[in-house]
Amino acid sequence: MTHYHPSIETLTDYAAGALPLSHSLCVSTHLEHCPECQQQVKKLEMLGAQLFEQNRMPPQELRHLKDQFFARLEQQDTSADTSLTTKTVERIEDNGYQIPKSLRQFITKGYDDLTWMHLSPSFKIATLHNEEGGAQIALTRVKAGAHMPTHTHTGDEITLVLEGAFSDETGIYRQGDFISRDARHKHKPIVTKDAECICLTVLDAPIEFTGWFTRLLNPILRRYHPHTSL
């Protein structure tokens, strides 16, 4: 049961297709855990369909387009593979973990097969993808009971708990929880003692460590996040 959900604005932008894809990735992963938000998105899509259907438009002459379309269809249907099957993605299991469907584009085997960069003995990070627009999509993996160094964000950050749980000054976050933080936020998360914690994070700009020693990590992280100019 998840307790932290995307805001209604975020769900609306997602259902409308207006949300950046990097953020949609987090919403989609949340939906896999949250029937409540699934229902809401369904209704938001119904609304979209109404607006789509009622959209007033000038009269259009589409005879030519229609001919073109049927010619294209002909071509498709005579080519060797008509492939009526749509892309279906099954969940895969990895040491008892289930990789969300939404992440299967980036994780084809399991969490262990990713390239992890150790930032401390108990904390590592694997970059899944860097968007051309600058967003970084990554997984963080923290050992049970460990804490992440204090950090602030230079941009907005979305965190989605995939496995385990962590807490900070404002609450405790469990599987499926969706946490959105803006640039002003400074926090120090601690992972619960029972299990390691794996999170999906989407950063619009890299995090900055503010601790005395861990500040040394900043240039390294920036190197792994090449799209920002700091």
Add this chain to the structure above:
Amino acid sequence: MESATKIEPDKQRVQDMFAIAEQRDQVALARLFDHYAPKIRSFCLAAQPGANLMADDIAQEVMIRIWNKAHTYKPEAASLNTWVFTIARNARIDYLRKNSRYQSDIDPEYLWQNIIDENSDPFQDAQQKRDQQMIQQSLKKLPVDQRQVLSKVYLEGKTHKEAAEELSLPLGTIKSRVRLALQKLTIYVKR
């Protein structure tokens, strides 16, 4: 007497979908093309005014997807309009991510595929119909300013932030308009 035998256009289109799925009926597809292609084009032109080639391309792409995926359409899970809207939305995202300044390598196919039709039972189907009617009826009564913001988000594909900038209104005003509208449509209930 004539009106008694005349079938409602919405129901006719659902029958056309079955004819496409089961008999690969191109006449039925042509009817759906006449109805949906102009709507898909307008939907694209709302996001990219003047981009007629893009609109033509996406309209064709969506109609091809309708033809290819017809067998996966389940009327009890979603109305045909909703189904077509989601296909058009995804096709538009796909086109824009490949062809515009918002380039992205994230494949939208993975992000919207698992929401519809997983848990279908008679109780939920009935609820779905009620939701649909409720949204349809309350949308007609919505004040112009609220409807305008919804159109910006859904048809023009703008985020709340972008809508605020374009209308020169504070983000808070946009948010509250959308929330008010969604409350009236009974989509949003304060948690």
